[in-house]
Amino acid sequence: MRAEVSSFIGREPEITEIARLLEVSRLVTLTGMGGVGKSRLAGRVADVAQAGFPGGVFVADLAKVGEPDLLSHAVADAMRLTDRTARPADEVLAAHLADRRALLVLDGADRLVDACAKLAELLLRGAPELRVLVTSRQPLDVAGEHLFAVAPMNRAEALELLADRAGRVVADDAGLCDRLDGIPLAIELAAVRLAEFPVEELVRRLDDRFRLLDGLRAAIGLSHELCSPAERLLWARLSVFAGSFGLAAAEEVCADRTLPAHALLGLISGLVDRSIVVRAGGQYRLLDTVRDYGEEWLHRLGPDESDRLRRKHKNHYLRLARRGESQWFGPGQQKIYTRTHAEHGNFRAALEFCVSTPGEERDGLDLAATLWFYWVCCGHLGEGRHWLEQVLDSDPSPTPERAKALWVAGYVAIMMGDTARATALLAECRERGDDRSRARAVQRLGALAMLADELDRAIPLLLHALAEYEDMGLLDTHVLMGKIELAMAQAFTGRLEPAGVICRDVRRLCEDHGERWVLAYVCYVEAYLAWGSGDHAGAERLARESLTYSRVFNDLIGTVLDVELLALVLVGTGDAAGGALLQGAAAVVWESVGSPLYGSRHFTAAHEECARRAALELGEEAYQTALARGRRMGLDRALEISARGRELSTAAPQT
Secondary structure (H helix, E strand, O other): OOOOOOOOOOOHHHHHHHHHHHHHOOEEEEEOOOOOOHHHHHHHHHHHOHHHOOOOEEEEEHHHOOOHHHHHHHHHHHOOOOOOOOOOHHHHHHHHHOOOOOEEEEEOOHHHHHHHHHHHHHHHHHOOOOEEEEEOOOOOOOOOEEEEEOOOOOHHHHHHHHHHHHOOOOOOOOOHHHHOOOOHHHHHHHHHHOOOOOHHHHHHHHHHHHOOOOHHHHHHHHHHHHOOHHHHHHHHHHOOOOOOEOHHHHHHHHOOOOOOHHHHHHHHHHHHHOOOEEEEOOEEEEOHHHHHHHHHHHHHOOHHHHHHHHHHHHHHHHHHHHHHHHHHOOOOHHHHHHHHHHOHHHHHHHHHHHHHOOOOHHHHHHHHHHOHHHHHHOOOHHHHHHHHHHHHHHOOOOOHHHHHHHHHHHHHHHHOOOHHHHHHHHHHHHHHOOHHHHHHHHHHHHHHHHHOOOHHHHHHHHHHHHHHHHHHOOOOHHHHHHHHHHHHHHHHOOOHHHHHHHHHHHHHHHHHHOOOHHHHHHHHHHHHHHHHOOOHHHHHHHHHHHHHHHHHOOOHHHHHHHHHHHHHHHHHOOOHHHHHHHHHHHHHHHHHHOOHHHHOHHHHHHHHHHHHHHHHHHOHHHHHHHHHHHHHHHHHHHHHHHHHOHHHHOOOOOO
């Protein structure tokens, strides 16, 4: 949740009233001018409302979303929901929320009012227990919306905030808080200046220069005027960042002869001291209203300067993506995932620049394709597909960048169940790509054949791709995943020993190179093999190991496959109720992300065997009751079960 002031003062009556409104109204929109504290207030309401929403409280920060088409993906991201279905993302959200008593906060809907209105209507129609809380400078204007106007602080609250930010008691006889309209952000900006000017001088400066402007605009304008020329220029340049940024990024994007890199730390520190820039851990960010002001000044510097800064921003994040890709096959995968997720908004901004700016098409292809590890491995398939389709449409010329984007887009389409589109993309890649891209396409076609239960076609394709990789001397995540896909195909055809040999080889390579994402799938296949050979304890241990790695990367597909396999293990070892519970929780996830177990006969075999055994042992009525209980619990509760074992599956029912 974005904060408009650094700590929370007052507003207790408002918090109570908004919480009450959410009990009687399913859609509440907090309206008010910028800086009045809407985001902070919504965050406090979300905090205190946790107990009343067992289905979850989800906060989507929309400040990082530039395109209306990405709204649903941003909400799915806030819910940690893997968007791997070919269905529209808003339908996925509606399905996931259908049975939940949940609270969804859409924070900062100003630029996306129409899209937020459509999404809110769809979700509320499909999820009767859902509540939606919105912050926006204007209403969504949909049926059933209850507006709550967030008022400026009263004089007592404003004085308390002024004293808190100034670090001392402030006598405001000159009416500074009144001049700033009681707006929290304006008061915070002015409080910083009390170390330099007495209250009377601040009021005089505001009236002399900004008499016709509202309190917030006046406070920001005064802060801008009192910055040094170098600080003002840096403020404008920092507005190209969407969300947070680090010092290295600021130096690379904003530095030149006018603003030398070695001077930026001091300049940023000065902007932090003036509350223009907010420090968040090791990162920095501009509050939305302050960023908008800087963006205005960047545009005043001329279109050439604005384009130059946006291009430097794009180049920085293209290099960051390339670095993430090159280091993904190694021990730093978790750090790469965390870093890429933190920079998600900036990657979006860079891609938006590429698809909207003539001459940037090849970099757009490169960036969208290079981020394959984030789209595929870390639960962002739907957004990945959005960008890949856009960049492919922007440049049809046969370039290496396009060839890479083709196989990545084909990979994403397979994972989202769009067989026809995947086949077309991979066919073009085989026809027009370089050697490496063609090998990638052949591997993906092999995986596609396996999911279609065409194992006689899948195995030769996978072997062909692996032979090509060997001829190229290539060893990376894709090569190891190709080996594991081959092991899966062989296991499905009953060739357990060869599959086991492959798994042992890939496990060794994963451990040697620190590869953990592929290792999750190694563990999954090994668990499947252990189950097939009668080693139930080994199957359970390996499935739990796989689950640990899958959760690190937000790989919901890997997670739910593990849960399905654990369900079978529990049933086979005498805990039919626990197995049914896990199946019920997994069913909710499959319904929200697409075809359960890919619709594959081989993948669904274990699920069907688990269901058959559990129903036989429990009786059909008790089995259905356990399934329903698992559905109510959801995946997180199911994961708790898988971690703590049988004590939970036989505990008192959860309501």
